Amino acid sequence: MSNLSDKAQQAVEKMKVLLVEDDELLAESLAELLDDAGYRTDIAPSMRLAAALWASEDYTLVILDLGLPDGTGLSLLADWRKTKWSVPILILTARDSWMEKVEGLRAGADDYVTKPYHEEELLARLQALLRRQVHAFSTLLEVNDIRLDEARQQFSLAHQEWQTLTSTEFRLLR
Incomplete structure:
Protein backbone atom coordinates (compact mmCIF):
# COMPACT_ATOMS: atom_id res chain seq x y z
CA MET A 1 0.00 0.00 0.00
CA SER A 2 2.95 2.24 -0.53
CA ASN A 3 1.04 4.17 -3.18
CA LEU A 4 -1.53 5.44 -0.66
CA SER A 5 -1.17 8.95 0.62
CA ASP A 6 -0.12 9.42 4.25
CA LYS A 7 -3.63 10.61 5.11
CA ALA A 8 -5.23 7.55 3.54
CA GLN A 9 -2.75 5.26 5.32
CA GLN A 10 -3.56 6.90 8.66
CA ALA A 11 -7.26 6.33 8.00
CA VAL A 12 -6.59 2.63 7.47
CA GLU A 13 -4.46 2.24 10.59
CA LYS A 14 -6.32 0.79 13.55
CA MET A 15 -9.40 -0.07 11.49
CA LYS A 16 -10.83 -3.28 12.91
CA VAL A 17 -12.09 -5.83 10.39
CA LEU A 18 -14.25 -8.88 11.03
CA LEU A 19 -13.33 -11.56 8.50
CA VAL A 20 -16.02 -14.25 8.30
CA GLU A 21 -14.36 -17.07 6.35
CA ASP A 22 -14.37 -20.81 7.03
CA ASP A 23 -11.44 -21.73 4.74
CA GLU A 24 -8.58 -21.64 7.26
CA LEU A 25 -5.77 -21.13 4.71
CA LEU A 26 -7.62 -18.39 2.87
CA ALA A 27 -8.61 -16.70 6.14
CA GLU A 28 -5.02 -16.69 7.41
CA SER A 29 -3.69 -15.42 4.07
CA LEU A 30 -6.30 -12.67 3.86
CA ALA A 31 -5.79 -11.68 7.51
CA GLU A 32 -2.06 -11.37 6.84
CA LEU A 33 -2.76 -9.17 3.80
CA LEU A 34 -5.08 -6.97 5.85
CA ASP A 35 -2.69 -6.80 8.79
CA ASP A 36 0.14 -5.81 6.42
CA ALA A 37 -2.14 -3.08 5.08
CA GLY A 38 -2.65 -1.70 8.60
CA TYR A 39 -5.96 -3.27 9.54
CA ARG A 40 -6.56 -5.27 12.72
CA THR A 41 -8.34 -8.47 11.78
CA ASP A 42 -10.48 -10.92 13.73
CA ILE A 43 -11.30 -14.21 11.99
CA ALA A 44 -14.63 -15.98 12.47
CA PRO A 45 -14.91 -19.37 10.69
CA SER A 46 -18.62 -19.73 11.49
CA MET A 47 -21.83 -17.75 11.82
CA ARG A 48 -21.92 -18.51 15.53
CA LEU A 49 -18.49 -17.04 16.22
CA ALA A 50 -19.14 -14.09 13.89
CA ALA A 51 -22.34 -13.26 15.80
CA ALA A 52 -20.51 -13.51 19.13
CA LEU A 53 -17.68 -11.23 17.96
CA TRP A 54 -20.19 -8.78 16.49
CA ALA A 55 -21.93 -8.57 19.86
CA SER A 56 -18.72 -7.94 21.80
CA GLU A 57 -16.47 -5.87 19.51
CA ASP A 58 -16.66 -2.70 17.43
CA TYR A 59 -15.80 -3.26 13.79
CA THR A 60 -15.17 -0.75 11.06
CA LEU A 61 -15.71 -3.24 8.24
CA VAL A 62 -16.82 -6.83 7.60
CA ILE A 63 -15.65 -9.22 4.91
CA LEU A 64 -18.24 -11.99 4.66
CA ASP A 65 -18.14 -15.37 2.93
CA LEU A 66 -21.54 -16.78 2.02
CA GLY A 67 -20.80 -20.49 2.45
CA LEU A 68 -20.32 -21.17 6.15
CA PRO A 69 -20.43 -24.52 7.96
CA ASP A 70 -23.35 -23.56 10.21
CA GLY A 71 -25.48 -21.57 7.78
CA THR A 72 -25.44 -19.02 5.03
CA GLY A 73 -23.69 -15.68 5.24
CA LEU A 74 -26.78 -14.09 3.69
CA SER A 75 -28.88 -14.89 6.74
CA LEU A 76 -26.18 -13.45 9.00
CA LEU A 77 -26.05 -10.33 6.83
CA ALA A 78 -29.84 -9.98 6.96
CA ASP A 79 -29.81 -10.34 10.77
CA TRP A 80 -27.16 -7.63 11.08
CA ARG A 81 -29.04 -5.24 8.81
CA LYS A 82 -32.30 -5.84 10.72
CA THR A 83 -30.56 -4.42 13.80
CA LYS A 84 -29.65 -1.33 11.76
CA TRP A 85 -25.93 -2.16 11.96
CA SER A 86 -24.48 0.20 9.35
CA VAL A 87 -20.90 -1.09 9.19
CA PRO A 88 -19.82 -1.61 5.55
CA ILE A 89 -20.01 -5.28 4.56
CA LEU A 90 -18.15 -6.71 1.58
CA ILE A 91 -19.18 -10.17 0.44
CA LEU A 92 -16.19 -12.25 -0.67
CA THR A 93 -17.36 -15.54 -2.13
CA ALA A 94 -16.93 -18.08 -4.92
CA ARG A 95 -20.60 -17.66 -5.85
CA ASP A 96 -20.42 -15.64 -9.04
CA SER A 97 -23.80 -15.70 -10.77
CA TRP A 98 -25.42 -12.33 -11.34
CA MET A 99 -28.51 -13.49 -9.40
CA GLU A 100 -26.42 -14.29 -6.32
CA LYS A 101 -24.69 -10.92 -6.57
CA VAL A 102 -28.05 -9.14 -6.74
CA GLU A 103 -29.34 -11.21 -3.80
CA GLY A 104 -26.27 -10.29 -1.71
CA LEU A 105 -26.53 -6.60 -2.48
CA ARG A 106 -30.28 -6.57 -1.80
CA ALA A 107 -29.67 -8.33 1.53
CA GLY A 108 -27.56 -5.36 2.59
CA ALA A 109 -24.02 -5.91 1.32
CA ASP A 110 -22.15 -2.77 0.28
CA ASP A 111 -19.96 -4.58 -2.25
CA TYR A 112 -19.57 -8.07 -3.72
CA VAL A 113 -16.26 -9.60 -4.83
CA THR A 114 -15.87 -13.09 -6.25
CA LYS A 115 -13.05 -15.53 -5.63
CA PRO A 116 -10.46 -15.72 -6.95
CA TYR A 117 -9.71 -12.03 -6.46
CA HIS A 118 -6.72 -9.75 -6.94
CA GLU A 119 -5.33 -8.47 -3.63
CA GLU A 120 -4.87 -4.88 -4.81
CA GLU A 121 -8.45 -4.73 -6.10
CA LEU A 122 -9.79 -6.05 -2.80
CA LEU A 123 -7.78 -3.48 -0.82
CA ALA A 124 -8.96 -0.70 -3.15
CA ARG A 125 -12.59 -1.75 -2.67
CA LEU A 126 -12.15 -1.74 1.12
CA GLN A 127 -10.67 1.75 0.91
CA ALA A 128 -13.63 2.92 -1.19
CA LEU A 129 -16.10 1.53 1.35
CA LEU A 130 -14.26 3.23 4.20
CA ARG A 131 -14.05 6.51 2.30
CA ARG A 132 -17.82 6.52 1.85
CA GLN A 133 -18.30 5.56 5.51
CA VAL A 134 -16.09 8.41 6.74
CA HIS A 135 -18.09 10.91 4.71
CA ALA A 136 -21.37 9.47 6.00
CA PHE A 137 -20.76 10.52 9.59
CA SER A 138 -18.17 12.08 11.81
CA THR A 139 -16.00 9.72 13.82
Missing part, protein backbone atom coordinates in the same frame (compact mmCIF):
# COMPACT_ATOMS: atom_id res chain seq x y z
CA LEU A 140 -14.70 12.44 16.13
CA LEU A 141 -16.35 12.95 19.50
CA GLU A 142 -15.47 15.93 21.69
CA VAL A 143 -16.37 16.56 25.33
CA ASN A 144 -14.62 19.44 27.07
CA ASP A 145 -10.89 18.90 26.39
CA ILE A 146 -11.18 15.23 25.45
CA ARG A 147 -11.34 14.23 21.78
CA LEU A 148 -12.05 10.64 20.74
CA ASP A 149 -11.46 9.48 17.17
CA GLU A 150 -13.69 6.42 16.81
CA ALA A 151 -12.30 5.41 13.43
CA ARG A 152 -8.72 5.21 14.65
CA GLN A 153 -9.49 4.34 18.30
CA GLN A 154 -7.34 7.22 19.53
CA PHE A 155 -7.86 10.08 21.97
CA SER A 156 -6.35 13.47 22.57
CA LEU A 157 -6.44 15.50 25.75
CA ALA A 158 -6.37 19.30 25.48
CA HIS A 159 -5.52 19.09 21.76
CA GLN A 160 -2.20 17.37 22.45
CA GLU A 161 -0.77 14.42 20.54
CA TRP A 162 -3.16 11.56 19.68
CA GLN A 163 -2.77 8.43 21.83
CA THR A 164 -3.81 4.97 20.65
CA LEU A 165 -6.17 3.02 22.90
CA THR A 166 -6.59 -0.69 23.41
CA SER A 167 -10.02 -2.07 22.49
CA THR A 168 -11.04 -2.17 26.15
CA GLU A 169 -9.80 1.37 26.85
CA PHE A 170 -11.60 2.61 23.75
CA ARG A 171 -14.93 1.02 24.73
CA LEU A 172 -14.65 2.36 28.28
CA LEU A 173 -13.80 5.89 27.20
CA ARG A 174 -16.49 5.96 24.54
Whole structure:
Protein backbone atom coordinates (compact mmCIF):
# COMPACT_ATOMS: atom_id res chain seq x y z
CA MET A 1 0.00 0.00 0.00
CA SER A 2 2.95 2.24 -0.53
CA ASN A 3 1.04 4.17 -3.18
CA LEU A 4 -1.53 5.44 -0.66
CA SER A 5 -1.17 8.95 0.62
CA ASP A 6 -0.12 9.42 4.25
CA LYS A 7 -3.63 10.61 5.11
CA ALA A 8 -5.23 7.55 3.54
CA GLN A 9 -2.75 5.26 5.32
CA GLN A 10 -3.56 6.90 8.66
CA ALA A 11 -7.26 6.33 8.00
CA VAL A 12 -6.59 2.63 7.47
CA GLU A 13 -4.46 2.24 10.59
CA LYS A 14 -6.32 0.79 13.55
CA MET A 15 -9.40 -0.07 11.49
CA LYS A 16 -10.83 -3.28 12.91
CA VAL A 17 -12.09 -5.83 10.39
CA LEU A 18 -14.25 -8.88 11.03
CA LEU A 19 -13.33 -11.56 8.50
CA VAL A 20 -16.02 -14.25 8.30
CA GLU A 21 -14.36 -17.07 6.35
CA ASP A 22 -14.37 -20.81 7.03
CA ASP A 23 -11.44 -21.73 4.74
CA GLU A 24 -8.58 -21.64 7.26
CA LEU A 25 -5.77 -21.13 4.71
CA LEU A 26 -7.62 -18.39 2.87
CA ALA A 27 -8.61 -16.70 6.14
CA GLU A 28 -5.02 -16.69 7.41
CA SER A 29 -3.69 -15.42 4.07
CA LEU A 30 -6.30 -12.67 3.86
CA ALA A 31 -5.79 -11.68 7.51
CA GLU A 32 -2.06 -11.37 6.84
CA LEU A 33 -2.76 -9.17 3.80
CA LEU A 34 -5.08 -6.97 5.85
CA ASP A 35 -2.69 -6.80 8.79
CA ASP A 36 0.14 -5.81 6.42
CA ALA A 37 -2.14 -3.08 5.08
CA GLY A 38 -2.65 -1.70 8.60
CA TYR A 39 -5.96 -3.27 9.54
CA ARG A 40 -6.56 -5.27 12.72
CA THR A 41 -8.34 -8.47 11.78
CA ASP A 42 -10.48 -10.92 13.73
CA ILE A 43 -11.30 -14.21 11.99
CA ALA A 44 -14.63 -15.98 12.47
CA PRO A 45 -14.91 -19.37 10.69
CA SER A 46 -18.62 -19.73 11.49
CA MET A 47 -21.83 -17.75 11.82
CA ARG A 48 -21.92 -18.51 15.53
CA LEU A 49 -18.49 -17.04 16.22
CA ALA A 50 -19.14 -14.09 13.89
CA ALA A 51 -22.34 -13.26 15.80
CA ALA A 52 -20.51 -13.51 19.13
CA LEU A 53 -17.68 -11.23 17.96
CA TRP A 54 -20.19 -8.78 16.49
CA ALA A 55 -21.93 -8.57 19.86
CA SER A 56 -18.72 -7.94 21.80
CA GLU A 57 -16.47 -5.87 19.51
CA ASP A 58 -16.66 -2.70 17.43
CA TYR A 59 -15.80 -3.26 13.79
CA THR A 60 -15.17 -0.75 11.06
CA LEU A 61 -15.71 -3.24 8.24
CA VAL A 62 -16.82 -6.83 7.60
CA ILE A 63 -15.65 -9.22 4.91
CA LEU A 64 -18.24 -11.99 4.66
CA ASP A 65 -18.14 -15.37 2.93
CA LEU A 66 -21.54 -16.78 2.02
CA GLY A 67 -20.80 -20.49 2.45
CA LEU A 68 -20.32 -21.17 6.15
CA PRO A 69 -20.43 -24.52 7.96
CA ASP A 70 -23.35 -23.56 10.21
CA GLY A 71 -25.48 -21.57 7.78
CA THR A 72 -25.44 -19.02 5.03
CA GLY A 73 -23.69 -15.68 5.24
CA LEU A 74 -26.78 -14.09 3.69
CA SER A 75 -28.88 -14.89 6.74
CA LEU A 76 -26.18 -13.45 9.00
CA LEU A 77 -26.05 -10.33 6.83
CA ALA A 78 -29.84 -9.98 6.96
CA ASP A 79 -29.81 -10.34 10.77
CA TRP A 80 -27.16 -7.63 11.08
CA ARG A 81 -29.04 -5.24 8.81
CA LYS A 82 -32.30 -5.84 10.72
CA THR A 83 -30.56 -4.42 13.80
CA LYS A 84 -29.65 -1.33 11.76
CA TRP A 85 -25.93 -2.16 11.96
CA SER A 86 -24.48 0.20 9.35
CA VAL A 87 -20.90 -1.09 9.19
CA PRO A 88 -19.82 -1.61 5.55
CA ILE A 89 -20.01 -5.28 4.56
CA LEU A 90 -18.15 -6.71 1.58
CA ILE A 91 -19.18 -10.17 0.44
CA LEU A 92 -16.19 -12.25 -0.67
CA THR A 93 -17.36 -15.54 -2.13
CA ALA A 94 -16.93 -18.08 -4.92
CA ARG A 95 -20.60 -17.66 -5.85
CA ASP A 96 -20.42 -15.64 -9.04
CA SER A 97 -23.80 -15.70 -10.77
CA TRP A 98 -25.42 -12.33 -11.34
CA MET A 99 -28.51 -13.49 -9.40
CA GLU A 100 -26.42 -14.29 -6.32
CA LYS A 101 -24.69 -10.92 -6.57
CA VAL A 102 -28.05 -9.14 -6.74
CA GLU A 103 -29.34 -11.21 -3.80
CA GLY A 104 -26.27 -10.29 -1.71
CA LEU A 105 -26.53 -6.60 -2.48
CA ARG A 106 -30.28 -6.57 -1.80
CA ALA A 107 -29.67 -8.33 1.53
CA GLY A 108 -27.56 -5.36 2.59
CA ALA A 109 -24.02 -5.91 1.32
CA ASP A 110 -22.15 -2.77 0.28
CA ASP A 111 -19.96 -4.58 -2.25
CA TYR A 112 -19.57 -8.07 -3.72
CA VAL A 113 -16.26 -9.60 -4.83
CA THR A 114 -15.87 -13.09 -6.25
CA LYS A 115 -13.05 -15.53 -5.63
CA PRO A 116 -10.46 -15.72 -6.95
CA TYR A 117 -9.71 -12.03 -6.46
CA HIS A 118 -6.72 -9.75 -6.94
CA GLU A 119 -5.33 -8.47 -3.63
CA GLU A 120 -4.87 -4.88 -4.81
CA GLU A 121 -8.45 -4.73 -6.10
CA LEU A 122 -9.79 -6.05 -2.80
CA LEU A 123 -7.78 -3.48 -0.82
CA ALA A 124 -8.96 -0.70 -3.15
CA ARG A 125 -12.59 -1.75 -2.67
CA LEU A 126 -12.15 -1.74 1.12
CA GLN A 127 -10.67 1.75 0.91
CA ALA A 128 -13.63 2.92 -1.19
CA LEU A 129 -16.10 1.53 1.35
CA LEU A 130 -14.26 3.23 4.20
CA ARG A 131 -14.05 6.51 2.30
CA ARG A 132 -17.82 6.52 1.85
CA GLN A 133 -18.30 5.56 5.51
CA VAL A 134 -16.09 8.41 6.74
CA HIS A 135 -18.09 10.91 4.71
CA ALA A 136 -21.37 9.47 6.00
CA PHE A 137 -20.76 10.52 9.59
CA SER A 138 -18.17 12.08 11.81
CA THR A 139 -16.00 9.72 13.82
CA LEU A 140 -14.70 12.44 16.13
CA LEU A 141 -16.35 12.95 19.50
CA GLU A 142 -15.47 15.93 21.69
CA VAL A 143 -16.37 16.56 25.33
CA ASN A 144 -14.62 19.44 27.07
CA ASP A 145 -10.89 18.90 26.39
CA ILE A 146 -11.18 15.23 25.45
CA ARG A 147 -11.34 14.23 21.78
CA LEU A 148 -12.05 10.64 20.74
CA ASP A 149 -11.46 9.48 17.17
CA GLU A 150 -13.69 6.42 16.81
CA ALA A 151 -12.30 5.41 13.43
CA ARG A 152 -8.72 5.21 14.65
CA GLN A 153 -9.49 4.34 18.30
CA GLN A 154 -7.34 7.22 19.53
CA PHE A 155 -7.86 10.08 21.97
CA SER A 156 -6.35 13.47 22.57
CA LEU A 157 -6.44 15.50 25.75
CA ALA A 158 -6.37 19.30 25.48
CA HIS A 159 -5.52 19.09 21.76
CA GLN A 160 -2.20 17.37 22.45
CA GLU A 161 -0.77 14.42 20.54
CA TRP A 162 -3.16 11.56 19.68
CA GLN A 163 -2.77 8.43 21.83
CA THR A 164 -3.81 4.97 20.65
CA LEU A 165 -6.17 3.02 22.90
CA THR A 166 -6.59 -0.69 23.41
CA SER A 167 -10.02 -2.07 22.49
CA THR A 168 -11.04 -2.17 26.15
CA GLU A 169 -9.80 1.37 26.85
CA PHE A 170 -11.60 2.61 23.75
CA ARG A 171 -14.93 1.02 24.73
CA LEU A 172 -14.65 2.36 28.28
CA LEU A 173 -13.80 5.89 27.20
CA ARG A 174 -16.49 5.96 24.54
